[in-house]
Amino acid sequence: MLVSVVAPVVAVPVAGSNGADSSGGETWQPPATSEVADERSEPAGHRSARQQTDNGSASNGSLEVTVRQIARPEFPTVTAYVSVRNESGDPVTGLTAEDFDLAEEGTDQPIESVEPATGVRGSNVSAALVIDRSGSMRGTKIRDARTAAGRFVDQLGAGDEGLAIDFGSRIEFTQRWTTDTDRLGRAVGGIATGGDTALWRATSEGIEEAGSRVGRSAVIVLTDGRNNYPPYDVNAAIEDAQATGVPVYTIGLGRDVNEGNLRRLAAETGGSYYRSPNSSQLADIYADISESLTAEYRVTYTTNDTATDGTNRTVELTAERGGDAGSGTGSYQAPCAPLPEAAFEYTPSDPVAGQPVEFDANASDPNGGEIVAYRWDFDNDGVVDAVGRNVTHSYDNASTNSVRLAVEKTCGASDVGTEAVAVGSADPIRPESVDDFEDGTLSEYVPLAGSKEAWRVNTTTTTEGDGALQYAGSDDPAEIASFSGLDTYPERGDVLRFDVGTYGDWDFRTTFQFGQQPDSGFNNRYEVELEPQTDTVRLQYDRPNGSDRTLGTTAVDFRRDTFYTVEVDWAASTDDIALRVYEAPIANASAPLGTIRAPEPQGAPTSGGIGFFGHGAGDRWIYDDVRVLDPSEVRSPRKSLLEIVASEQGEYEYEIVLDGTAEKANVSQRVKAEANDEIRRTDDGRTIIDGFTGNAGYGDAYRFEGTIENFTRISAETNVTIRINGTEVSADDLAGSGSRSLAPSGFGLSRRPGASAIRRPQRSRRRSRRMRPRR
Numbered sequence: 001m002l003v004s005v006v007a008p009v010v011a012v013p014v015a016g017s018n019g020a021d022s023s024g025g026e027t028w029q030p031p032a033t034s035e036v037a038d039e040r041s042e043p044a045g046h047r048s049a050r051q052q053t054d055n056g057s058a059s060n061g062s063l064e065v066t067v068r069q070i071a072r073p074e075f076p077t078v079t080a081y082v083s084v085r086n087e088s089g090d091p092v093t094g095l096t097a098e099d100f101d102l103a104e105e106g107t108d109q110p111i112e113s114v115e116p117a118t119g120v121r122g123s124n125v126s127a128a129l130v131i132d133r134s135g136s137m138r139g140t141k142i143r144d145a146r147t148a149a150g151r152f153v154d155q156l157g158a159g160d161e162g163l164a165i166d167f168g169s170r171i172e173f174t175q176r177w178t179t180d181t182d183r184l185g186r187a188v189g190g191i192a193t194g195g196d197t198a199l200w201r202a203t204s205e206g207i208e209e210a211g212s213r214v215g216r217s218a219v220i221v222l223t224d225g226r227n228n229y230p231p232y233d234v235n236a237a238i239e240d241a242q243a244t245g246v247p248v249y250t251i252g253l254g255r256d257v258n259e260g261n262l263r264r265l266a267a268e269t270g271g272s273y274y275r276s277p278n279s280s281q282l283a284d285i286y287a288d289i290s291e292s293l294t295a296e297y298r299v300t301y302t303t304n305d306t307a308t309d310g311t312n313r314t315v316e317l318t319a320e321r322g323g324d325a326g327s328g329t330g331s332y333q334a335p336c337a338p339l340p341e342a343a344f345e346y347t348p349s350d351p352v353a354g355q356p357v358e359f360d361a362n363a364s365d366p367n368g369g370e371i372v373a374y375r376w377d378f379d380n381d382g383v384v385d386a387v388g389r390n391v392t393h394s395y396d397n398a399s400t401n402s403v404r405l406a407v408e409k410t411c412g413a414s415d416v417g418t419e420a421v422a423v424g425s426a427d428p429i430r431p432e433s434v435d436d437f438e439d440g441t442l443s444e445y446v447p448l449a450g451s452k453e454a455w456r457v458n459t460t461t462t463t464e465g466d467g468a469l470q471y472a473g474s475d476d477p478a479e480i481a482s483f484s485g486l487d488t489y490p491e492r493g494d495v496l497r498f499d500v501g502t503y504g505d506w507d508f509r510t511t512f513q514f515g516q517q518p519d520s521g522f523n524n525r526y527e528v529e530l531e532p533q534t535d536t537v538r539l540q541y542d543r544p545n546g547s548d549r550t551l552g553t554t555a556v557d558f559r560r561d562t563f564y565t566v567e568v569d570w571a572a573s574t575d576d577i578a579l580r581v582y583e584a585p586i587a588n589a590s591a592p593l594g595t596i597r598a599p600e601p602q603g604a605p606t607s608g609g610i611g612f613f614g615h616g617a618g619d620r621w622i623y624d625d626v627r628v629l630d631p632s633e634v635r636s637p638r639k640s641l642l643e644i645v646a647s648e649q650g651e652y653e654y655e656i657v658l659d660g661t662a663e664k665a666n667v668s669q670r671v672k673a674e675a676n677d678e679i680r681r682t683d684d685g686r687t688i689i690d691g692f693t694g695n696a697g698y699g700d701a702y703r704f705e706g707t708i709e710n711f712t713r714i715s716a717e718t719n720v721t722i723r724i725n726g727t728e729v730s731a732d733d734l735a736g737s738g739s740r741s742l743a744p745s746g747f748g749l750s751r752r753p754g755a756s757a758i759r760r761p762q763r764s765r766r767r768s769r770r771m772r773p774r775r
Contacts, residue, residue, distance in 0.1 A: 336411035565585070653713070
């Protein structure tokens with residue numbers, strides 16, 4: 001939360017022809033000498049309750065009450081953030097519920113609590129700094145602006161976050177939301193000047209960003225000029241701020257500003273307008289805004305008008321202290337009826353510590369319309385932990401947790417559902433070794449075809465230890481198969497490893513199977529098939545009541561009398577199966593001889609036994625050390641799966657910036673990256689993905705490692721569904737704190753803190769996939 005300013009700076013209003021302009025605003029100058037003690041002294045740029053009649057504060061009392069922001073995430077409970085100042089402009093502290101009266105639409109409402117906002121959990125401030133960097137700001141102006149904004153950043157407290165947007169002709173996200181004040185300060189300190197003044201568009205960007213945050217938020221706009229880019233009036237910015245409940249503080253630097261519009265924007269959104277004749281006063285103004293946010297009260301009440309009718313309601317708050325009084329007004333929009341119903345399920349039903357729990361909100365009912373937001377609080381502490389219809393969370397310790405889901409539909413109606421989730425202690429880690437064949441017996445294996453004698457324990461050719469399973473070939477033309485009774489192996493999330501030796505005539509092939517369920521007709525299983533005749537490793541899936549399906553193949557130059565190591569990721573972190581083949585033994589620097597990555601088919605088994613197939617009389621195959629890897633032994637990094645799928649006819653062009661690496665993926669015939677989806681590396685080591693989706697149900701897929709820094713929509717004739725590892729996210733979620741196409745030319749820019757903007761050339765439009773099947 002913002003920390004208190006150590007020594008509030010005061011300034012004196014100078015009246016008369018020397019101190020006012022045609023709009024009636026006052027010019028504020030540094031404090032005068034004690035000879036003007038009969039004049040009221042107040043914080044720089046601040047107006048008294050008697051003067052400040054255009055921003056919802058009192059006009060007939062000696063206390064200035066300003067309703068900054070009203071929120072109702074748990075309607076009918078309503079929360080108002082309010083500042084109270086005395087005639088000198090100093091914050092009035094120590095007020096309680098007994099010092100306030102509240103009326104909604106003229107009807108008195110009982111106040112439930114009044115607390116300093118800085119002491120309430122979840123009431124940290126999200127401050128969006130919107131700074132003019134047009135050509136007229138060059139020199140002293142921009143230097144003073146950077147210094148003043150930097151001091152404001154220094155006042156941000158633990159848990160507060162900031163965002164910096166600078167604008168000229170173009171709008172730049174100098175720094176996206178961060179709680180790192182050093183990083184934010186460096187970003188602000190690196191702003192350079194140039195261009196015209198896209199004031200209202202930049203303001204709306206800041207409002208949209210602030211409106212997406214949880215808790216208190218504010219936008220602080222500094223400009224020294226008049227808007228000369230569309231939109232040309234302030235109305236859209238005011239409507240955006242009122243719709244999201246975000247107060248806008250405006251600072252007019254110098255005399256070439258449209259003070260009427262800046263004053264109106266602040267007045268109609270719960271903010272304050274500050275006029276600064278020269279840039280030397282900016283530090284005082286930013287300090288006053290910081291102090292104003294620090295000194296706010298959080299007033300909570302439950303409205304007696306519980307109708308979910310979507311109406312705008314005016315709230316009037318009156319404060320009284322020692323005979324001094326003042327009042328201020330604000331407004332909020334009631335949710336629309338009928339309310340949605342928040343409901344969810346989770347699996348497993350009896351999770352243990354450290355185990356991923358999948359939460360599914362598909363049981364939620366919008367009751368008309370569409371649910372557009374799902375917000376999860378996994379420990380009911382008031383902090384949103386995840387967003388999306390389907391999310392995953394794990395708990396570190398055994399405990400009982402009250403999980404809270406808040407849903408909101410298109411018109412703003414919301415509902416909250418809670419459910420207790422009991423988390424148990426984790427079971428002991430399963431033994432790594434599933435079967436190393438060291439006990440010299442096959443008693444637990446069941447022959448399913450051919451001669452049991454075809455399988456025996458070999459004590460001479462092993463990778464380690466004294467025993468290995470050998471298929472010695474058989475004159476029986478039938479396949480020789482043995483299966484274990486280990487019917488809980490493997491588990492989802494395991495990484496399997498086994499060694500296999502290639503000996504004998506190898507006229508045919510051998511198969512290692514897992515997920516085998518004999519009672520299902522020996523199908524619904526996976527097979528790793530090695531065929532040295534064609535130097536092929538094949539990953540197959542035997543579908544229930546269906547034919548085999550080849551998921552992928554890789555070429556390996558097999559040699560006789562050689563052991564190979566095979567690893568299989570059993571859908572460990574994404575909905576796919578990965579297979580790698582190495583020459584045994586594996587060293588730290590070993591590279592796979594071949595790899596397969598394939599989507600997990602629908603209906604794949606979640607448990608089952610392991611088994612071995614032998615083929616051909618002259619073959620001799622040896623299996624050894626079948627086991628589950630400890631997580632520390634997993635050598636290959638896990639990659640995340642990103643899917644971008646069109647939800648209707650049309651085309652969607654986008655750009656993704658990654659601090660990491662990416663590769664094209666093939667999820668299905670409809671969802672896979674193609675030739676006109678490009679992946680390129682930049683000089684600074686980042687990855688840029690340029691892509692198109694196709695028609696409804698078609699889209700792109702990528703696997704990536706690292707952090708998604710920015711997602712930009714270039715053009716769109718359709719909506720898209722975006723998923724990461726199967727969890728649906730929005731474009732804002734994908735970029736961390738939001739991204740849009742900001743530039744008039746149709747592409748957005750992303751800038752790292754302290755670095756100059758990276759200008760990306762406009763790409764030529766690739767051949768459209770619209771109105772034709774993509775595959």
